[in-house]
Amino acid sequence: MVISQRQKEIMEAIGDASIGSWRDWRWQIKHCIRSIDTFQELLGITFSEFQREQFTATINKFPLSITPYYLSLIDSEAYNNDPIFKQSFPGIEETRIMKSEMSDPLHEDQDSPVVGITHRYPDRVLFIVSNICAMYCRHCTRKRRVGDKDSIPNKMQIREGINYIKRTPQIRDVLLSGGDPFLLSTAYLDWILTELGKIKHVEVVRIGTRTPVVLPYRIDTELVTMLKKHQPIWINTHFNHPRELTGSSREAIAKLADGGFPLGNQTVLLSGVNDCPRIMRSLVQKLVANRIRPYYLYQCDLSEGLSHFRTPVGKGIEIMESLIGHTSGFCVPTFVVDAPGGAGKIPVMPNYLISWSTNKVVFRNYEGVISVYKEPDSYEPTFCDRNCDKCEMPLTLDDADERKAIGIEKLLADYDKTISLIPRNNERLARRK
Numbered sequence: 456m457v458i459s460q461r462q463k464e465i466m467e468a469i470g471d472a473s474i475g476s477w478r479d480w481r482w483q484i485k486h487c488i489r490s491i492d493t494f495q496e497l498l499g500i501t502f503s504e505f506q507r508e509q510f511t512a513t514i515n516k517f518p519l520s521i522t523p524y525y526l527s528l529i530d531s532e533a534y535n536n537d538p539i540f541k542q543s544f545p546g547i548e549e550t551r552i553m554k555s556e557m558s559d560p561l562h563e564d565q566d567s568p569v570v571g572i573t574h575r576y577p578d579r580v581l582f583i584v585s586n587i588c589a590m591y592c593r594h595c596t597r598k599r600r601v602g603d604k605d606s607i608p609n610k611m612q613i614r615e616g617i618n619y620i621k622r623t624p625q626i627r628d629v630l631l632s633g634g635d636p637f638l639l640s641t642a643y644l645d646w647i648l649t650e651l652g653k654i655k656h657v658e659v660v661r662i663g664t665r666t667p668v669v670l671p672y673r674i675d676t677e678l679v680t681m682l683k684k685h686q687p688i689w690i691n692t693h694f695n696h697p698r699e700l701t702g703s704s705r706e707a708i709a710k711l712a713d714g715g716f717p718l719g720n721q722t723v724l725l726s727g728v729n730d731c732p733r734i735m736r737s738l739v740q741k742l743v744a745n746r747i748r749p750y751y752l753y754q755c756d757l758s759e760g761l762s763h764f765r766t767p768v769g770k771g772i773e774i775m776e777s778l779i780g781h782t783s784g785f786c787v788p789t790f791v792v793d794a795p796g797g798a799g800k801i802p803v804m805p806n807y808l809i810s811w812s813t814n815k816v817v818f819r820n821y822e823g824v825i826s827v828y829k830e831p832d833s834y835e836p837t838f839c840d841r842n843c844d845k846c847e848m849p850l851t852l853d854d855a856d857e858r859k860a861i862g863i864e865k866l867l868a869d870y871d872k873t874i875s876l877i878p879r880n881n882e883r884l885a886r887r888k
């Protein structure tokens with residue numbers, strides 16, 4: 456694939472280039488734009504002295520890094536409104552920290568049995584294996600650690616993480632994240648995947664990476680060949696705007712899809728970038744056309760300095776309303792709010808259930824048509840006391856997990872006697888003797 460005129464100009468301005476350099480991911484990383492001056496030069500923009508001071512103060516808190524490739528997607532004529540610019544260039548609003556914001560709103564560091572692992576859900580863990588990225592997203596929820604030289608996970612830490620997974624048999628899904636795991640060397644990632652592959656109870660590994668968006672050339676044959684040895688691997692990427700699906704990006708995605716990796720996408724809902732039903736519909740449709748299944752749409756977290764990116768939750772619900780029914784089911788992500796305090800991802804949807812009786816359920820569809828579903832006249836409920844040996848429903852016990860009911864599931868289960876879930880420090884209960 457040929458590179459654009461704009462990309463040629465940027466490459467020439469950077470210098471240190473020969474034919475093919477642009478598509479060499481190491482060249483891209485080596486020439487990441489890390490200073491306001493270089494940024495101005497390459498885009499032909501001049502900021503005022505005051506602005507430059509503000510930007511510099513911002514990047515002292517969270518570094519600036521943009522790959523020449525991602526920079527080349529910015530429309531320098533109208534950069535102020537450009538979704539690529541807004542995601543990658545520091546905003547002075549970032550230094551404004553609101554009372555409601557936190558450095559670790561999701562309590563990832565508290566739900567952490569060993570450094571680098573967050574074990575929040577029963578059967579899966581988040582494993583931070585890298586803390587650098589090719590491009591530092593200004594909306595990054597992990598600003599407290601990403602890009603910070605003091606929190607680069609060393610090999611000993613990674614080994615401890617692997618040991619935790621080894622000694623915790625309920626973990627069947629390991630989610631490698633960061634930072635960006637694809638910024639590790641192929642050999643190092645190969646080592647991590649080999650170690651995880653030796654653990655019997657780990658059934659699947661997921662990798663979260665933004666390289667297909669900001670450094671598509673990283674997805675080379677060497678990487679894909681290495682990853683293929685470690686199937687099953689699911690890969691989740693992070694496209695936020697349809698403009699990011701360029702030729703180079705689509706090529707990278709095709710390599711991964713042809714390699715046999717199921718692909719998902721996580722989008723962050725961002726004010727002024729993609730908080731628009733038309734932009735979002737175009738994005739999800741383009742993703743699907745490129746064999747990526749939209750997985751989550753995230754409400755922007757309460758991390759420090761992100762208030763200018765946040766939208767009301769209602770904007771996300773409005774976008775879901777405009778997707779469900781209007782486009783293919785597999786274009787529709789799940790909209791989630793990652794709840795502060797470590798409660799995890801809470802799915803949020805418009806309401807489709809209007810009313811119900813013992814006999815009938817009333818729904819509405821995306822068009823506003825209201826219909827009724829008649830419940831069965833008789834239904835023989837299966838009483839479950841978890842005595843599966845005696846049960847008439849066929850279940851091979853080897854395939855059944857052994858865990859107890861958790862949370863609301865408890866209240867619904869026949870085999871659990873819990874009749875209510877009570878918040879800690881409930882005053883009414885404190886009054887009881």
Ligand SMILES: *Cc1c(COP(=O)(O)O)cnc(C)c1O
Nearest residue numbers: 573574575576579580581630800
């Ligand atoms: C998002 C997340 C996961 C994975 O959640 P899924 O809903 O299975 O994709 C696991 N652990 C942590 C800490 C997470 O934030």
Ligand code: SF4
Nearest residue numbers: 588591592595634665
């Ligand atoms: S790619 Fe992910 S971890 Fe890296 S800066 Fe962006 S949001 Fe943060």
